Amino acid sequence: NLSGPFIHLVVDATSDLETLQNFWPIDTLTKLKGKLKINSEVEGLLSDLKDQTFSNKVKLNLDANVTNLEAQFKGDENIFAVENCSVTAKDREVEVKDLKLKRGSSDIVLNGKLPGIFNYLSDKTTPLIITGTLFSNYIKLEDFMMKYNSSKDKTAPLIPKNIQFKLNAAILKFSYDKFEAESVTGEIEIKDQKAIVSDMKLNTMQGDAEIDAYADNSGSKLDVVLQSKLKNININTMFAKLNNFGQNTLQEKNIKGLATATVEFSGSWSNALESDLNSVRSNINLNIDIYN
Numbered sequence: 001n002l003s004g005p006f007i008h009l010v011v012d013a014t015s016d017l018e019t020l021q022n023f024w025p026i027d028t029l030t031k032l033k034g035k036l037k038i039n040s041e042v043e044g045l046l047s048d049l050k051d052q053t054f055s056n057k058v059k060l061n062l063d064a065n066v067t068n069l070e071a072q073f074k075g076d077e078n079i080f081a082v083e084n085c086s087v088t089a090k091d092r093e094v095e096v097k098d099l100k101l102k103r104g105s106s107d108i109v110l111n112g113k114l115p116g117i118f119n120y121l122s123d124k125t126t127p128l129i130i131t132g133t134l135f136s137n138y139i140k141l142e143d144f145m146m147k148y149n150s151s152k153d154k155t156a157p158l159i160p161k162n163i164q165f166k167l168n169a170a171i172l173k174f175s176y177d178k179f180e181a182e183s184v185t186g187e188i189e190i191k192d193q194k195a196i197v198s199d200m201k202l203n204t205m206q207g208d209a210e211i212d213a214y215a216d217n218s219g220s221k222l223d224v225v226l227q228s229k230l231k232n233i234n235i236n237t238m239f240a241k242l243n244n245f246g247q248n249t250l251q252e253k254n255i256k257g258l259a260t261a262t263v264e265f266s267g268s269w270s271n272a273l274e275s276d277l278n279s280v281r282s283n284i285n286l287n288i289d290i291y292n
Contacts, residue, residue, distance in 0.1 A: 004045055011040045017069065031079065034069030038062055062089045078103060092118050104143030109135045130165035141176035155271050159193045159217040178241045180204065193218040205241065207232035221268050228263040235259040235288055246280035257288040
C-alpha cells in the first residue's frame with residue numbers, strides 16, 4: 001500500500017544521536033547528543049513511525065547502549081548527561097541497567113524498570129513510573145528542581161503530577177539549601193504529587209538520624225510532616241541549618257551541645273519555597289549534653 005506503507009524494520013547499528021535528532025526530531029527535546037548502539041525491531045505504518053513512534057500503534061523491541069549522552073528538554077535550563085546506559089525494551093516495558101546520570105553537581109547510578117515509558121513519551125499526561133535502586137555519590141536537590149526560562153510562574157508544582165517512582169536509595173552525600181547529610185539509606189516513593197520517605201537513616205550534623213517524612217504537593221503548596229529520632233546531633237548546627245524550626249524564642253546562638261531527641265515537625269511552603277511561618281508546628285523531646 002504505497003499511500004500508507006507498513007514497515008517491518010530490523011536495525012543493527014551505531015548512530016550519532018545529534019544526527020538522528022536532526023533527521024527525526026523528538027519534539028520534547030531541544031538538544032540531544034551522544035552515541036547509540038542499537039539492535040532493534042520495529043513494526044508499524046510509516047505515518048505512525050513518524051508521528052507516533054512511542055504509541056501502541058508501533059511495535060518496538062530493542063537492546064541498546066548509550067554513551068556520552070546529553071539531553072535538554074524544552075523549557076529546562078539544565079542538561080541531563082548520561083555517561084553510560086544499557087536499555088532493553090520489550091512488550092512496552094523498559095529495563096535500565098547502570099544508568100550513570102549527571103545533572104549539575106549531582107550524580108546518580110540507576111538500575112530499574114520503567115513500565116509504560118512509551119505511553120509517557122507519546123503522551124506527557126500519562127504517568128512516568130520508575131521502580132528500582134539508586135546510588136549516588138552526591139545529590140544536590142536543587143539540581144533536580146526544574147527552572148524555566150520561558151515562565152516566571154512561581155505556582156508550578158515542585159512534585160510533577162505524572163511522576164511515580166519507588167526506589168531503594170543509597171546516597172553518600174545529600175544537600176538541600178543549608179542542610180547536609182551523609183551515608184543516606186532508605187526507601188523513597190512518589191505518587192500523585194506526594195512523596196514518602198520511609199526508614200531513612202543518615203549521618204548529619206556530627207550525629208545520626210532516623211527519619212520518616214511525608215510531603216504533599218497536590219494542592220497549591222507543599223505540606224511537610226516529619227518524624228525523626230536524633231542521636232548525638234550538634235545542636236547549634238541543627239538549629240542553624242533548620243532555620244531555628246521557624247521560631248525566635250530559642251536560636252542557634254543561644255545553645256550548644258550534643259542532642260538526643262525525638263522530633264515531630266510540620267509546615268507548609270509555597271511552590272516558590274517561601275515558608276508559611278504560621279503553619280509551622282513542632283514537638284521536640286530533647287536531651288542535651290552541654291559542653292564548653
